[in-house]
Amino acid sequence: MRRHPRTMVFAFVTALMLATSSGAPSRAAEPVQVTYWYPVDLGGGLANLMQSLVDDFNAGHPDVHVTASYTGNYDLTFQKIQAASLAGNLPDIGAIVNDHTQVLAPAGTLEDLDGFVRKAGGKTYLARFFPSLLLNSYSGGKLYSLPFQRSVPVLYYNKDAFAKAGIAGPPATWTEFAADAQKLTARNGADVTRWGAEFPLEAYNWIYYALVYQAGGDVISSDLKHLDLDRPAAVSAMQYWWDLVNKYKVMPAYTPWPQGSQDFASEKTAMVVYSSGAQAFFRQSAKFKWGLVRMPRGDRSGVAIGGGNLVMFKKSPAQEEASWKFVSWMLEPAQQARWSARSGYIAVVRSAWNLPELKAVVAEYPEVLETVKQLDAAYYEPSAPNFTQVRDALHDTLQDILANKVALRAGLSAVNAKGNALLANRP
Amino acid sequence: MIRRCASYAVLVAGLIPLLLPFYWMALTSLKPKREVFTAVPQWWPAHPAWDNYRSAWVAEPFAGFFFNSIVVTASIVALQLALASLAAFALSRFEFRGRSLIFWIIVAALIVPVQITFIANFMTLAHLGLLNTYAALVAPYAASAFGTFLLRQAFAAVPRQLEDAARLDGCSGLAFLWHVLLPLSRPTVLAFALVAVVTHWNDYFWPLIVTNNNAVRTLPIGLGMFVGQEVTTDWNLLMAASIFVSAPMLLLFFLMQRYFVQSQLRTGIRG
Structure with missing residues (x-):
């Protein structure tokens, strides 16, 4: 019967380190075995690209050997982590959706990275990242995750449809957006043949958070103790979305997230707010000219950041030392440029954008820089230890309000109260 | 003649909605990316991209996944049949407390x-x-309550007199199970085996949770790698891969279908 391979390797490595610790550093030391779990969230053969990065790391680091495992999407990865945490066989490194940092760190499964970052240069090291991308990395004042594959919502627009409707350029404000959407909505009698715009809804309520930030507000207080969904900014953000659906009738009440990109590619909507990661898909799929810009501003410009971070799980110091080598290597400009150019995620390290690989992408598709500009007006992705249930409740409320099943203010007040109760019940 | 034509027309009308998803799968598997999403549905690929099949096959280690799927599914179904038929035998033909x-x-x-x-x-x-390990994929499913229940019902329907006659001829115990009960319950055994094969061939969640290594992973995980959550799925590659992943199941169904009809007829005559 086979024993657990990792336990055996670990025991072997530990024994080897004990055996060699007294003598001179052994030339032929066995590499430290490190396991790494990653989800694939953008499709498009990213598992192969990830494996080739890991292979290159292993080739250049004889002292560490990383074994990478594909673990489904972000949610399945999280479930795998929870199961492994109960059974006590967590991997060494994981790529998780950034707001799970707030769930895993208080549960005590993550190693805080402050010590490693301090050795790597502390503030100077962290300055390599776009500052907004670090907002979701902390829990209780400690750094638990580093940005790896990030994205923001941006506005994609059909240039051909704009030209036909006689609109000069993409909308920059909420008012312009609503006006353009009305011009772009095509009707055949009572039936809509093409929507002016779509705000697709996914589990993370990403676009609603963006609207709240644009209205000048906040979704959750900075101490993560209470929600601000009954405040004027959250209400006016919801009102704006409701008007687009029910007053101007330029947007369907509900678009499931995956349908948003497909509707834009098949010209069923002239504009869509969608992940910056969708650019490669539209380049391959759209038969018309399109562009992308930052989301229109309300009182200010703003979105909630999105995407995945790298974390390290609590292990022995030697094991963590080896894990950090891989994590920090993945966040070097060269690797970030390669990952970003091929995947469509935003390179999280500023200097990566000066490297030839990304310069070539920008030269061919200048609109990519719009996503980078959006990072200057990107905010905390709402999350907290019990936030998954809050997020789900809000997700349902948004749908009910837009479908007129519940009054706007009453719906937001109710979900605010329910959410606050959930947050107070923190583990 | 007219009646026959009419009945064919009804059958064809019923067949279309059944076959349409399969046609769409085959069609999408041949479309280049730019033809996957169009404002007007395209019923024929303008530029068939046969290369999608090669791209999908090499995108993940599918040969290994195939091997693993066959080993895992065959092991589960063999164990389920062995354990379920023994348990059902005991529960239907023996008298004991509890x-x-x-x-x-x-x-x-x-x-x-x-x-x-x-x-x-x-x-x-x-x-x-x-x-x-393979054991992680197989062991939790080795015993099937559903299979035990189905076979117990089928075995219980075999008349007592048959058992007595068999015993007189010197066929008792496991020989009775093997030579009499199982052949008589063939439709049930086949139906259960087919359901079990399809269920475990398609299982995604459990293999994903208990394995981290492509060396033991199964086909649905390979399919999952084409599905993107944040943007969208590579539909043309996913459909190409789905074709070769589901082909053995379709083949099996066509082969089993013959047995189904035969065994139905046989039991009908006997009944």
């Missing part, structure tokens, strides 16, 4: 959703050091 209690416990187990067992099974396998 027999009906055991039967009702098995029936009760049918009500428990499989998801409830995930964490407990995962922990057990982790403590046994069996994660990342």
